[in-house]
Amino acid sequence: MSTATVSRVLHNNGYVSAESRQRVEEALRESGYRLNVVAQELRRRKTMSLGLILHGAMSNPFVAQVAFGAAQAAAEQGFNVLFFNARGDAEREHESVEALLRRRVDGVVFTTAVSRANVELALEAGITAVEIERRLCPGAASVVVDNYAGATEATEHLIGLGHRRIGYIGEPIAGTAPADDAQSVVRERFTAYRDALQRAGQPPEDSWIVAGPYPREQGGWGGVETGASYMERLLRQAPGLTAVVAASDMLAAGALQSLYREGRRVPDELSIVGFDDTFAKHLAPALTTVRQPMFEMGFKAISLAIGFIDGGRHSAVAEHCATELIVRSSTAPPP
Amino acid sequence: MSTATVSRVLHNNGYVSAESRQRVEEALRESGYRLNVVAQELRRRKTMSLGLILHGAMSNPFVAQVAFGAAQAAAEQGFNVLFFNARGDAEREHESVEALLRRRVDGVVFTTAVSRANVELALEAGITAVEIERRLCPGAASVVVDNYAGATEATEHLIGLGHRRIGYIGEPIAGTAPADDAQSVVRERFTAYRDALQRAGQPPEDSWIVAGPYPREQGGWGGVETGASYMERLLRQAPGLTAVVAASDMLAAGALQSLYREGRRVPDELSIVGFDDTFAKHLAPALTTVRQPMFEMGFKAISLAIGFIDGGRHSAVAEHCATELIVRSSTAPPP
DNA sequence: CTGTTAGCGCGTTCAC
DNA sequence: GTGAACGCGCTAACAG
Numbered sequence: 024m025s026t027a028t029v030s031r032v033l034h035n036n037g038y039v040s041a042e043s044r045q046r047v048e049e050a051l052r053e054s055g056y057r058l059n060v061v062a063q064e065l066r067r068r069k070t071m072s073l074g075l076i077l078h079g080a081m082s083n084p085f086v087a088q089v090a091f092g093a094a095q096a097a098a099e100q101g102f103n104v105l106f107f108n109a110r111g112d113a114e115r116e117h118e119s120v121e122a123l124l125r126r127r128v129d130g131v132v133f134t135t136a137v138s139r140a141n142v143e144l145a146l147e148a149g150i151t152a153v154e155i156e157r158r159l160c161p162g163a164a165s166v167v168v169d170n171y172a173g174a175t176e177a178t179e180h181l182i183g184l185g186h187r188r189i190g191y192i193g194e195p196i197a198g199t200a201p202a203d204d205a206q207s208v209v210r211e212r213f214t215a216y217r218d219a220l221q222r223a224g225q226p227p228e229d230s231w232i233v234a235g236p237y238p239r240e241q242g243g244w245g246g247v248e249t250g251a252s253y254m255e256r257l258l259r260q261a262p263g264l265t266a267v268v269a270a271s272d273m274l275a276a277g278a279l280q281s282l283y284r285e286g287r288r289v290p291d292e293l294s295i296v297g298f299d300d301t302f303a304k305h306l307a308p309a310l311t312t313v314r315q316p317m318f319e320m321g322f323k324a325i326s327l328a329i330g331f332i333d334g335g336r337h338s339a340v341a342e343h344c345a346t347e348l349i350v351r352s353s354t355a356p357p358p
Numbered sequence: 359m360s361t362a363t364v365s366r367v368l369h370n371n372g373y374v375s376a377e378s379r380q381r382v383e384e385a386l387r388e389s390g391y392r393l394n395v396v397a398q399e400l401r402r403r404k405t406m407s408l409g410l411i412l413h414g415a416m417s418n419p420f421v422a423q424v425a426f427g428a429a430q431a432a433a434e435q436g437f438n439v440l441f442f443n444a445r446g447d448a449e450r451e452h453e454s455v456e457a458l459l460r461r462r463v464d465g466v467v468f469t470t471a472v473s474r475a476n477v478e479l480a481l482e483a484g485i486t487a488v489e490i491e492r493r494l495c496p497g498a499a500s501v502v503v504d505n506y507a508g509a510t511e512a513t514e515h516l517i518g519l520g521h522r523r524i525g526y527i528g529e530p531i532a533g534t535a536p537a538d539d540a541q542s543v544v545r546e547r548f549t550a551y552r553d554a555l556q557r558a559g560q561p562p563e564d565s566w567i568v569a570g571p572y573p574r575e576q577g578g579w580g581g582v583e584t585g586a587s588y589m590e591r592l593l594r595q596a597p598g599l600t601a602v603v604a605a606s607d608m609l610a611a612g613a614l615q616s617l618y619r620e621g622r623r624v625p626d627e628l629s630i631v632g633f634d635d636t637f638a639k640h641l642a643p644a645l646t647t648v649r650q651p652m653f654e655m656g657f658k659a660i661s662l663a664i665g666f667i668d669g670g671r672h673s674a675v676a677e678h679c680a681t682e683l684i685v686r687s688s689t690a691p692p693p
Numbered sequence: 694c695t696g697t698t699a700g701c702g703c704g705t706t707c708a709c
Numbered sequence: 710g711t712g713a714a715c716g717c718g719c720t721a722a723c724a725g
Contacts, residue, residue, distance in 0.1 A: 025712045030704060038710050057483075060461045061405065062702035064396045065717050075441070078427045083635075087422030091414045094443040103461065106410070106441040108429040124396045126438065148392075247640045276640040283642035292597045302419075302637040305611040307618035360696045365720060373694045397718035400701050 033058065049176045056202020064127070072103040073114070073328055074123035074131035077322075078111040083273075087315055089134050089155060092321025100329050102129075113138040130328035134321070136160070153324045156208065164326045164331070166342045172210050173313040173346030174215035177268050179309070180348055185356045186266040186294065187225045190218050192253040192278060193270030205207050212270050212298065230261045234270075250277020258285070264358040265357035266294035272303045275310055278354075291357035300349055309351035312336040316344045322341070359385070361554040368618045399462070399602065404526070407438040408663055409458035409466035410656075413446040418608075419636040420652055423489060424469050425531075427656025435664050437464075448473040459483050469656075471495070486666040488659045491543065499666070501659045501677045505543050508648040508681030509550035510604050515646070515683055520691045521601040521629065523625035526551050527613060528605030529679035530570025547605050547633065549661045565596040569605075585612020593620070601629040607636045610645055625690035635684055644686035651679045 024049065031037040032047045039047075050056075065068045075087045075093050090106070097104045105123060109116035116137045124144070130151040136142050139159040145152040146162050181189050194209040197301040208290055213234065220227050233253040245353050250273060257267065258281075269275035275297030282289055289308055297303050300314035323342050331337045359382065360448065366372040367382045368496045368515035374382075385391075399405045410428050412421045425441070432439045438459060439566040444451035457467050459479070465486040471477050477495040489500040514616040516524050548569065555562050568588040585608060593616075604610035610632030617624055624630055625645055632638050658677050667674045 026703075027705080027712060028710090033710090034704090040710060043710080058460050058704050059455075060398075060718090061396050061399045063704080064398050064704045065394075065701090065719090066705085068717070070396065072440075079429075084419055084422065087414075087419065087425070090422070090425070090441065091443055094441050098442070103457065104428050105407075105462070106425065106428055106439050107433070121392075122438070125393050125397055127394060127597050150614075181589075246645075273640065277640070280640075280642040280644060287541040302640060305608065305615075305637060306640070307642055309582075309615060361719075362697080362721090363695060366695090369720090375694060378695080394718050397701090398720075400703090400717090401719045401721085607694070 039105050047102045067199050070127050070129055072128050073238050074105045074128045076107045076109055076119050077134035079108045085156050088317035089321035092318035095324045096322040096325035111343050116141045118301045120144050132324040132328055151328050151337050152201050155320050155324050162339055164340050166320050168315050168344045168346055170211035171215045174212040175219050178216045178219035181266045182223045188230040190257050190261055190264045190267040192274050193234045194240045216268055247273055249276040250274035251281040254278035254281040272297040272299040272301045272312055276306055281307055289353050292358055294354040296354055308353050311354040312349055312352045314349050320344055394534055405462050405464055407463050409440045409463045411442045411444055411454050412469035414443045421650035424656035427653035428660045431657040431660035451476045455479050464667045467659045486663050486672050488663050490655050491657050497674055499662050499675050501655050501680055502649050503679045505546035506550045510548040510554050511683045513551045513554035513575040516601045517558045523599050525566040525592050525599045525602040526595055526611050528569045545646050551603055568592050582608055582612040584617040589613035589616040603657035604632050607632040607634040607638045607647055611641055614641055624688050629689040631689055643688045646686045647684055649684050651683045
């Protein structure tokens with residue numbers, strides 16, 4: 024029995040007589056043989072593994088879902104995923120990419136990449152790179168969600184219920200950054216809100232909007248305290264509002280807290296809609312929100328990467344994921 | 359220049375003249391050389407990588423935190439982590455372990471293992487195995503949290519506030535299973551509650567307890583709807599209660615929802631305490647709960663595994679993590 | 694101090 | 710149909 028024959032039965036290729044196959048399979052069972060994938064990788068110069076770099080705002084369920092989607096897509100196609108948490112730091116992100124490159128992964132997906140140079144690093148090394156949520160590098164493929172459409176749907180839902188005086192709480196909107204930068208998600212959500220109101224013949228007044236500044240927390244997301252304090256400000260400066268769109272579930276949760284403290288009933292006195300659909304379902308009242316298909320995003324990103332690996336050519340496609348409005352119990356017609 | 363010399367400067371070992379070192383480093387920079395870790399692994403017969411198997415109840419933040427803790431511990435020690443989601447299925451868990459074994463990981467950590475045979479598989483292959491949260495295999499090391507102490511603290515917190523009529527909502531308690539089985543976490547929490555009340559001279563009546571049955575969801579956790587319906591039952595069958603301990607944040611969130619619907623104020627009319635500290639902080643009112651150190655559990659599990667790998671001997675230690683009561687706004691003295 | 698050598702375990706020629 | 714031989718890129722042992 025030669026190793027070549029064994030290799031042939033293991034992979035079902037080449038010619039091998041039924042009898043030999045029989046004998047080899049027998050021997051494999053008895054010897055408790057287990058294929059050594061690292062030798063295989065070395066020889067094939069292909070590792071069937073992908074890097075997943077993300078930024079764990081520890082309190083943010085978003086990344087967890089993406090990771091699970093990624094893991095599932097990879098598993099279904101026989102790939103492995105190497106997990107790195109760069110915690111929003113460009114230096115750590117860089118080190119993660121280097122480590123992945125040393126390990127000869129076939130591709131890396133960035134969930135909310137921090138530095139464009141890091142994704143270019145992967146590209147230059149000749150492997151495929153996919154960006155999730157934030158487009159930093161024009162050469163990489165990406166999976167993004169249409170924040171504008173999502174926020175439009177949220178606002179129009181409120182308008183459809185009869186609301187006109189609708190407030191907004193969200194992340195600070197940086198001035199004039201280009202369309203595909205890091206700020207785009209927050210700006211898109213805000214713009215969609217403003218445009219929708221405008222279309223309804225009720226452009227928002229300045230006092231209806233509270234968006235920053237606030238101290239950015241780990242990972243760059245507004246926390247629940249932020250939401251509460253924004254809501255309080257909004258109540259003071261625009262008491263006539265009948266509904267509020269929040270740029271994230273986290274912010275909405277904070278808003279709900281401050282409203283609860285004040286004894287104001289949701290949705291009876293005020294409607295609230297969130298964004299993300301992370302723990303929206305668990306709040307009291309259950310929060311109407313715009314679902315981001317986080318699992319699907321992770322899934323698609325990995326599938327895209329694998330497609331490029333198997334298929335050869337790497338193009339900079341941008342895959343769009345649709346959001347979905349989930350109506351629960353925090354929205355109702357105005358009082 | 360021979361490859362051996364290069365290897366020596368790369369790893370700072372062996373003798374090498376300052377001049378040679380200079381020249382090699384120069385050449386490395388210019389050639390854009392990058393170490394091939396897979397060849398290194400093959401040669402060293404050590405991969406510096408660990409498998410992380412977990413069961414993503416997609417809605418459960420618990421596993422995400424564990425994963426982040428694991429990733430950080432691994433990164434700090436120069437290890438990589440291979441990420442698998444077995445989704446509570448023994449067969450998928452088995453396949454994950456096999457894949458990891460083929461890839462010659464140095465160890466695998468199971469977050470809430472499903473099948474004892476699977477962790478034994480790893481052990482038999484001669485690598486270290488660590489179990490988180492659930493002890494299934496006496497031969498493996500484990501990281502567990504003292505659920506009894508945590509639930510005791512929660513209940514005594516309520517007692518200390520002056521409550522006596524304290525209810526309980528939780529997962530169904532299986533009859534007579536042994537101490538280290540899959541059911542132990544839910545049983546410990548319940549027992550602690552009962553014992554604490556007993557010590558306070560107020561043993562709970564049957565009507566104060568609602569624990570199952572309910573349809574188990576993905577991953578085996580009670581969902582928010584479960585919490586709501588349990589709370590409603592509790593309100594009906596034991597209207598005199600002034601406080602409730604919930605076996606998880608999820609259940610507590612459901613309880614809060616049904617209370618909100620009924621218009622009953624928390625904590626003014628009724629106090630609630632949860633368990634886990636996942637999204638407790640985001641609820642309205644912010645939930646008093648028992649924090650499980652999820653991040654630390656992942657961190658410790660990986661550290662344990664690495665310790666065994668470097669240190670040589672593998673003992674079946676059980677590392678205990680302390681819980682911590684986080685008092686927020688859902689508990690107050692009885693009305 | 695440095696180079697030569699011999700594998701690690703596999704997949705792929707290329708003869709037989 | 711099958712086996713012998715080579716090399717993927719690296720490290721460890723030993724000579725020099």
